[in-house]
Amino acid sequence: MTLLIKNGQIVTAQQQYAADILIEGETIAMIGENLIAPEGIETIDAAGHYVFPGFIDPHVHVHLPFMGTFAKDTHATASQAALIGGTTTFIEMLAPAGSDELRDGWNTWTGMAKNSSACDYTFHIGVTRWDGETEQTLRELVADGMTSFKVFLAYKGAFGIEDSALFNTLTLAKELGVVVTAHCENAELVSQLQAKLLAEGKTGSGWHEPSRPEQVEADGTAHFATFLEMTGAEGYVVHLSNAKALKAALDARKRGVNIHIESVIPHFLLDKTFAERPGVEGAKYVMSPPLRDKLNQAALWQALKDGEIDTVATDHCPFDVAQKHMGDNNFTLIPNGIPAIEDRVNLLYTYGVSRGGLSLNRFVDAASTRAAQIFGLYPKKGAIEVGSDADLVIYDPQYRGTISAATSHVNNDYSGFEGFEIDGRPRVVTVRGQVAVRDGQFVGEPGRGQLLRRSPRPAPRQKVPG
Numbered sequence: 001m002t003l004l005i006k007n008g009q010i011v012t013a014q015q016q017y018a019a020d021i022l023i024e025g026e027t028i029a030m031i032g033e034n035l036i037a038p039e040g041i042e043t044i045d046a047a048g049h050y051v052f053p054g055f056i057d058p059h060v061h062v063h064l065p066f067m068g069t070f071a072k073d074t075h076a077t078a079s080q081a082a083l084i085g086g087t088t089t090f091i092e093m094l095a096p097a098g099s100d101e102l103r104d105g106w107n108t109w110t111g112m113a114k115n116s117s118a119c120d121y122t123f124h125i126g127v128t129r130w131d132g133e134t135e136q137t138l139r140e141l142v143a144d145g146m147t148s149f150k151v152f153l154a155y156k157g158a159f160g161i162e163d164s165a166l167f168n169t170l171t172l173a174k175e176l177g178v179v180v181t182a183h184c185e186n187a188e189l190v191s192q193l194q195a196k197l198l199a200e201g202k203t204g205s206g207w208h209e210p211s212r213p214e215q216v217e218a219d220g221t222a223h224f225a226t227f228l229e230m231t232g233a234e235g236y237v238v239h240l241s242n243a244k245a246l247k248a249a250l251d252a253r254k255r256g257v258n259i260h261i262e263s264v265i266p267h268f269l270l271d272k273t274f275a276e277r278p279g280v281e282g283a284k285y286v287m288s289p290p291l292r293d294k295l296n297q298a299a300l301w302q303a304l305k306d307g308e309i310d311t312v313a314t315d316h317c318p319f320d321v322a323q324k325h326m327g328d329n330n331f332t333l334i335p336n337g338i339p340a341i342e343d344r345v346n347l348l349y350t351y352g353v354s355r356g357g358l359s360l361n362r363f364v365d366a367a368s369t370r371a372a373q374i375f376g377l378y379p380k381k382g383a384i385e386v387g388s389d390a391d392l393v394i395y396d397p398q399y400r401g402t403i404s405a406a407t408s409h410v411n412n413d414y415s416g417f418e419g420f421e422i423d424g425r426p427r428v429v430t431v432r433g434q435v436a437v438r439d440g441q442f443v444g445e446p447g448r449g450q451l452l453r454r455s456p457r458p459a460p461r462q463k464v465p466g
Contacts, residue, residue, distance in 0.1 A: 003433060004037040008046030008394060012053060012384050013365035021051065023390040026432035031386060042435075044428055046394045052364055053384050054088030054391025054431065055345050058371040059124075059181075059238050059262060059313035062092050063112050066158075067335045069326065072318045073411045075116035079449055080442040081342040081409035083119050086426040088391040088436075089381050089452065090119065090341070091371070093150050095126030095159055102126075102137045110451065117449035118442065119431055120391075122375075124150040124181050128158075130165035135172060142176050145453025147376050148236075149178055153220045154185040154212075154288065163227075170233040177456030179260075179374060180228075181236040184220035184245065185212055185289060194332050205282035208331045209272045209290035217289045218244035225252030225259055236260040236374065239315045241267045241289040243299040250308060260374055262311045263300055265344045266291065266416060269351060274416075283324040284414055286334040287315065305358055310370045312348055314340035318412040338416040343403055345393075346422040354397070354423040376454035390433040397424040409442070 003023040010019050010031070020035040021028060037043045062078045064071040073081075082090055092113070096105030105126070113121055125138065125146050138149070151169055152159040161169070173180045193211045197203075202210075221237055225248065228235040237249055240263050249261050266287065271294040274285040285291055303309045317337025327334030348367055352358035372382025379388050401422050405415040429437035436444030 002038065002041040003390070003430065003435070004035060004041060004043045005046050005051060005392065005394065006035070006043055008049050008051035010051045010384055011360045011364055013361055013369035016360060021384070021392065023430070023433045026390060028384065028386055028388050028390050031384070044394065048398065049427060050360070050395040050397060051384070052086070052393040052395055053368050053382055054393055054429070055086045055368045056371040056377070056382055057082065057087045057090040057314055057316070057341060057344060058311055058375060059264065059315050060090045060092050060341055061315070061317040061337065063109055064095070064317060065097065067326070067333065069319065069323050069335055071337065072320050072323070075113045076118065076446055077409065077411040078316070078341055079117040079119045079121070080446070083429050083431065083436045083444065084409050084426070084440060084442055085342040086345040086393045086395070086429060087341060088119050088393070088429065088431050089121065089377065091122050091124055091148070091375060093126060094123040095150060096128060097158060098128040102134055106137070106141065113449070113451065115447040118436060118444055118446050119449045120452050121449055122146070122452040122454065124148045126150045126159065127165065127169045128152070128161060130161065130168050135168070138172060139176070142178055142456070145455070147178050147454045147456045149173055149180045150182070151180060152183045153224060154183050154187045154190060156187045156191055160187050166227055167231065170227055170231040174231050174233040179234050179236055181238050182224045183239070184217060184224045184237055186216045186219045186223070189216045189219070198330065198332070203330050205286050205327070205331050205334060206276035208275055208286050208334070209292070211331070212288060212290055214242040214244045214292060217241060218248045221245045221248040222252070225249065225257050228252070228259055229255065229257045234258045236262060238262050239264045239267070239289060239313070240309070242292045242296040246299060246303055246308070260310045261308065262313050263304070263309050264313050264315045265340055265347050266338055268297060268300055268312070269347060269420070270416065271297070280321055280324050280328070283327055283334045284321070285338065285416060286324070286327070286331065286336055287338050288336045301352070301356060304352070304366060305362060307362065310366065310374065312344065312366045314344045316341035318410055320413045339408070339410045339412045340416065342408060342410055343417050346425050347417065347420065350421065350423040376456065377452060390430055392430045393426045394428040395424055396427040399425045401425060
């Protein structure tokens with residue numbers, strides 16, 4: 001497991017330069033020009049290619065019991081698809097139902113991932129209820145390196161929590177130096193709007209977005225920000241989808257609230273007309289927050305370029321066509337989610353960098369480095385530095401292709417991005433020094449992924465890359 005990468009164009013969140021990289025064991029040993037490989041080790045010629053730090057998806061669902069069914073991926077299929085797409089680390093949402101014990105959830109999720117994931121992984125710990133046992137378990141998990149929580153201000157009766165639990169969770173997070181990620185919607189408004197629409201006979205997938213409109217997400221975002229302000233905790237809004245919610249988060253940030261913003265690749269490229277398609281074709285695109293009016297996309301892209309949106313994730317959550325049919329007569333029964341873990345990096349590069357004016361540095365920052373910094377993985381991950389893990393993506397910007405379910409590696413039978421062109425793809429992907437992907441095929445060691453422990457660390461606002 002010693003490797004030399006020569007003649008590549010190294011791109012990080014702050015720099016771009018030509019250099020070689022020598023890997024020894026699992027880490028980067030040397031960066032410089034005209035490095036000479038020790039005899040007998042593999043040399044990869046990266047001429048004409050970018051060399052990026054391994055990408056990090058900070059928001060995925062692999063194992064997820066939801067709406068009476070389960071997401072289709074396994075940790076084997078999701079991780080291998082992630083690697084083919086250039087993602088070398090993911091952070092999974094560990095979210096047991098409110099009726100379940102958190103420690104049991106921890107044992108379930110970690111048991112499924114161990115010896116199954118091909119890439120490295122860690123967890124956001126879902127807080128779906130609050131009592132003395134929950135608090136004790138959270139303290140133990142933080143001591144064991146799980147330094148981010150997840151709360152849902154939606155999904156009443158399943159994952160969602162009341163304000164008292166939100167306050168207690170944030171208070172504990174402030175004490176322990178933990179980041180709290182939040183799904184921000186007003187749960188009561190969603191519940192009332194859903195009931196109203198169904199009573200009016202509006203049952204198709206196109207009514208999902210009107211049942212949780214932009215104002216509902218903006219209100220949830222402002223609500224979360226207020227609780228952060230009152231407790232002094234550090235927060236992270238997941239899958240922000242529209243300009244109104246963006247303004248709520250940025251207004252809080254101007255007041256000094258320590259709040260980070262994530263959006264996800266579907267909201268940059270898909271709009272609500274996809275979910276308005278008839279029958280199951282529309283159900284394929286039901287997610288929460290919903291796909292929005294296309295007018296929101298310009299605001300998201302600009303905020304991403306400006307560094308106001310910190311990270312681009314996926315909220316990867318694959319349900320197949322048969323599962324989507326569960327909501328044929330009631331949009332509230334459609335399992336929420338879309339597969340995206342394999343396609344995020346290529347789509348962001350194509351429609352952000354290649355065709356959209358997003359800088360290479362901001363691309364790396366948003367898809368890798370900022371997540372590593374916020375969630376306590378940097379500079380082990382998200383960096384190309386001596387001593388960093390040798391998670392590297394040798395990226396071919398000359399590749400041209402088209403996304404299709406027929407060539408996808410996730411465990412699902414449709415793609416939400418069917419027919420989308422891509423302008424580049426990873427040629428070689430390494431995880432801790434081992435080649436895991438060559439030319440779109442997984443060639444690594446299944447189950448080699450490690451559970452990453454982290455230390456609590458504050459993530460102040462960073463200078464925006466050029």
